Amino acid sequence: MEIEKLKVPPAYQAVSTELQKHILSGALKPGEPLPSEIELAAKFGVNRSTVREGIRQLESEGLVRREGRKRLLVTVPHSADLAPRTTRALVMHEVTFHELWEVAMVLEPLAAQLAADAASDAQIAALKANLDATAAIVERGISPGKLDLEFHSLVSAAAANKVLLLSREPVGLLLYPAFETFQMQLPQAARRLVDAHREVVAGIERRDGAHAELWMRKHVADLKRGWELAGLSIDQRIEPGVTP
């Protein structure tokens, strides 16, 4: 006789999953407001407190959003909602620089190549603006910092591939800030960074996917070289650089 460990989910979870179904099924479309908490409590036949607990789960999953004290709105989870969670998970799993780098080494070049095909004029303009800003900052001897992070986000946004965008974000969020630490010590690294960025942008602008991809690959490879030159171990754990 086999007896499964039967699980009776608490009511607030039932509320959460039930609402989730309604949203996923399309009965509630993004942008639409949810019923009020009192209505939901009445419909589900539970107390308002229970409904609220269920809502919190959806809220932290990015399926609904509340602005101020207004009604809840159905939303599609944006990259900004999911990436921090995954980033946290990566940190807690104590991932090493090497692990991050290996993945970046395939995702970033792909982003560059696709961006060369798909980038809009506005996106190319944004890339150029970022490039100029980075060059100016580096000229003054300051570490590019967030501009580097932004550059890679812009490239993957230009790639017009939402899967890539979502997959890459947590990696970039963790990898690029890690370089603030040693780029101060290696002035030539910052100049190499700007050069590589410039070539990537040039490739994208010329619709030369191979060129963009090649230089992005060089660029990411350079990151590892810089890491090693700075005397850091490949198996060094990565700490969160930017607080989300």
Added chain:
Amino acid sequence: MEIEKLKVPPAYQAVSTELQKHILSGALKPGEPLPSEIELAAKFGVNRSTVREGIRQLESEGLVRREGRKRLLVTVPHSADLAPRTTRALVMHEVTFHELWEVAMVLEPLAAQLAADAASDAQIAALKANLDATAAIVERGISPGKLDLEFHSLVSAAAANKVLLLSREPVGLLLYPAFETFQMQLPQAARRLVDAHREVVAGIERRDGAHAELWMRKHVADLKRGWELAGLSIDQRIEPGVTP
């Protein structure tokens, strides 16, 4: 005089982020129990209901886990916690087959290559077992179904790269189930699938990264060919295949 629209986050969010900080900072280590709700309420100076709402957020983020009605335990978010969320997000973003495939086309070969270097004996045995099961199923004319999904998870698990594991999971979760639909119509596709799997496993076993990577690349490329042969559009939206 400039007056910014200062935002006062609700108390339950404050509780959530505060607990998060404590966990991330290492004050609360994975496996340790959290204080009881009453204690937390006393420490934070808020009501127990408020604490509970805050806890729900952490719970759905996988930072804490509750088994039965016991105390809350601090945990590190596992891939199984995060992947479904990302998968949902991808579905809601209406990603196309092509977008998924482009990313899989770089992540899966990387997984195969790394697995050839890092796979343990037990992992290789698991891969072989999966291979045998898949071959047996296909022999009887049944679609591999979850076994295919499992195969790719096993490969990326064997790659010993936690970043890759977490990045790849949502893609696989969405991509492979999509093939159940047409593999029935294309019997030769299932046989090609088994052949490719076999070569990947052989490469991993021989520690021949190039071989494993090559065949994984062929295999993923095949998926696209099969998709097209089945008369499906590359820009077809992907529906969730397995309920998480």
Added chain:
DNA sequence: AGCTGACCGATTGTCGGACAAAAACTTGCC
């Protein structure tokens, strides 16, 4: 001794109601 079962405190899940502050809506006025 080892196991059983009753008892008890602690904790969680759920409920009901309450109230201030903010938002949404209605009404009356120009």
Added chain:
DNA sequence: GGCAAGTTTTTGTCCGACAATCGGTCAGCT
């Protein structure tokens, strides 16, 4: 029509309560 004041809703937070469950104790039975 547009605007200002008032009214209703809704949210955020609190309080108190109780059944169910978990964990442990402790006497009683074999």
